[in-house]
Amino acid sequence: MPADTLVLATRNEGKLRELARILGYRIGLAGLDAFPAAPDVPETGATFEANALLKARAIAAFTNLPTVADDSGLCVDALNGMPGVLSARWAGQHGDDKANLNLLRAQVSDVPDARLGARFVCAAALVVPADGTAREWVVTGEVEGRLIRVPRGSGGFGYDPIFLPNGFNQTTAEMTPDAKDAISHRGRAFRALAPLITGSLT
C-alpha cells in the first residue's frame, strides 16, 4: 500500500468510484476490502457527523493512513427527522433496503402530503493520522425533497425510489448516476471534502 493512499472506509464499490471521480483520480484510493482485518465499527453515534468520525477514526487508527468515512440517511419531517442515523436498519436488520422502504411507506400512509417533506443528509469525515495524534475534518451535504407514496425507478438504492428532490420530476432512483451525483447529499459532501483531502495530502 503506497504511503500516499487514501482509505475510504467502505466495502461499497459505488462509493469508491464516486469519490475517485470527484477527486479526479489524483490520489490512490483503497476500500476496506484491502484491509480484511479492519474492525467493524458499530454506528452508535446520535448524529451522522458522529458516526462518520467514529468510523474514520477507527479505520485511520488501524491502517495508519488518511481515511475518509461517511454516514448518511433520510430525514423525514413527519418522523421528526427519522429514520436518520437508523436509515440502513430501520426495519430492524441492517441493509434490508426493501423492508426499510416498505416500512417507511406504511408509517406515512396516513400522514398528509404537507408533512412528507424529507432530506437526504450525508456527513463525510477525513482523519489524517500523524505521530499519535490526528487531524480531523467533517462536512455535510444535503438534498431537500419530499416523499412520494408509490416507488418509481430502479436506479440508486435505499429510499431513492420514494424520494423526489425539490425542483425535479424524477425520483433519485429515476436519475442517471451522473445526474444523481450532481445533486445528491453524498456528492455534495464528497465535493466539499475534496479540497480538504487534496490540501491535507499533497
Add this chain to the structure above:
Amino acid sequence: MPADTLVLATRNEGKLRELARILGYRIGLAGLDAFPAAPDVPETGATFEANALLKARAIAAFTNLPTVADDSGLCVDALNGMPGVLSARWAGQHGDDKANLNLLRAQVSDVPDARLGARFVCAAALVVPADGTAREWVVTGEVEGRLIRVPRGSGGFGYDPIFLPNGFNQTTAEMTPDAKDAISHRGRAFRALAPLITGSLT
C-alpha cells in the same frame, strides 16, 4: 341515551372503566360501541393533542354529546421522540403490538443505554357541543422512564413490557392496573381532565 351522557371516543373497554373510575362513576359514560355509525377518524395530526381534538370534535359533532377522546404514544430519545403519534402503527399495521415492540427493540439494539430515555405521553380532549359551536379543552399527561432491551411482564399492552418508569424497578407491564393508573400518562391526563368534565357538565 340520556342527555347528560359523556361519550368516550374509544372501543376499548379498559379505557372506559379507567375513566369511569377516575370520574367516580358520577356521570353516565358511553363508548363508541353505543354509536355503530360513528365515523372512523383518521389520526392525521402531527401531535397527540391534535389527534385527540380531531377525534373528540368528530364524535361530538356526530353524537351532539360531550365527548372525550385521547391519543397517546411512546416518545424515545434515540428516535427524536418517535414512535410518537405513530406508536400504534409503528411496524406498519395498526394495532400489531407485538410487531411494534419488536421493531422498536431492533431499532435501538445498537443505541447506547444513555440514549434509551423515553416517555409515555397522553393527550385527552373534551369537546362540549353547544348550539353549533363547541367548548374545547385538551390536557396532557406524561410518565418519564427508559427502555429496557428484554421485555418483562404480561400486563398492560403496547410497549409496556420494555418501559421502566423512573423510580421503579418494574416495567409498566409488571405493575398492577391500579399501580399503573396511579403513575401512567393516561391516568394523569384523565385525572387532569376530570374536574373540567365535572365543571362543564354539572
